[in-house]
Amino acid sequence: MSKYPTLASTNVGDQLPLMRKSANEAELFLYSAASFNPHRIHYDRAYAHHEGHQDTVVHGPLQGSWLTQFVTDWAGPNARLISIEWQNRASVFVDEEVQFSGTVVALDTLESIVELEIFEQKTDGTILMPAKAHVRLEER
Amino acid sequence: MSSSLIPPESLARVGEILAGPVTVVIDRREAQRYAYAVGDENPVYFDESAAEAAGYRTITVPPLFVTHALVPPKPANMLREDGLYQDATSVHLEVSRMMFGGEEWDFVEPVCVGDEITATTRLADLDQKEGSKGPFVRLVRETTFVNQEEQLVARSRQIGIAR
Numbered sequence: 001m002s003k004y005p006t007l008a009s010t011n012v013g014d015q016l017p018l019m020r021k022s023a024n025e026a027e028l029f030l031y032s033a034a035s036f037n038p039h040r041i042h043y044d045r046a047y048a049h050h051e052g053h054q055d056t057v058v059h060g061p062l063q064g065s066w067l068t069q070f071v072t073d074w075a076g077p078n079a080r081l082i083s084i085e086w087q088n089r090a091s092v093f094v095d096e097e098v099q100f101s102g103t104v105v106a107l108d109t110l111e112s113i114v115e116l117e118i119f120e121q122k123t124d125g126t127i128l129m130p131a132k133a134h135v136r137l138e139e140r
Numbered sequence: 141m142s143s144s145l146i147p148p149e150s151l152a153r154v155g156e157i158l159a160g161p162v163t164v165v166i167d168r169r170e171a172q173r174y175a176y177a178v179g180d181e182n183p184v185y186f187d188e189s190a191a192e193a194a195g196y197r198t199i200t201v202p203p204l205f206v207t208h209a210l211v212p213p214k215p216a217n218m219l220r221e222d223g224l225y226q227d228a229t230s231v232h233l234e235v236s237r238m239m240f241g242g243e244e245w246d247f248v249e250p251v252c253v254g255d256e257i258t259a260t261t262r263l264a265d266l267d268q269k270e271g272s273k274g275p276f277v278r279l280v281r282e283t284t285f286v287n288q289e290e291q292l293v294a295r296s297r298q299i300g301i302a303r
Contacts, residue, residue: 027179033177034170034178035177036208036211036213038219040223041222047222051222060243061243062178064204064243065178065180065203066178066179068180068202068203068204069179072182073182077182077190077194078195080250081203081247082246082247083244083245083247086242087242088242
């Protein structure tokens, strides 16, 4: 049996395995470089303070890519991500641990698509990004 | 009723192309740098046989990479104080602060290494709303990504909140 979910093995209410992430200074710098983003709030602590942030800020799209990884790691290589959306509610800072959790909230058996409700949260439970995704799974 | 934060000349730009069309070839090394930078070491981004076994034509790329692949190179003399580039396409609003509100993505066809992707960004929506902290503007930039076969591969809607 595959270690990945199929439409037949998935039920509304299923929980995705939790994923924890954080980014240190070098990782923030690497993401700035890989995304050609020179915004100083992501690598210059003094400048981040100057703009009113408590510390160097984790990029929104980096968290977006953590989010897609959270879904594709669960769904497996044969599944296809159909859509994803998120809202930025609060900032994440360098070295801060965040946690992704998700639940299957709907199944479209005709199209083999599952809908996921996802939250990125701080360790104190503060919601950083509420999100929603649709994934096409193999039937069985 | 508060006064408008959206000047009429900005409102008139809804539907206008803000950037593109710009075309790039999806580069394996750039995509793999991106995958490592986000900590996503999925074999379908690195190993051709793993990608083919998963039904892709060849190595595929992290879903959000396509937007970064299309960032145009710009000279350092265009950098502003905050490190961002001067942007001639920015929409003028009577606000002091622009924040990223979120994103919405549809993935229609796979994007693989070697694909030639053309992106076009439009000002899709500009709307003033009343929030608990006063009026704000919701600005939606919609980008379509089309491949060398003229198939729509992805669509993104980036939501900006300005107040």
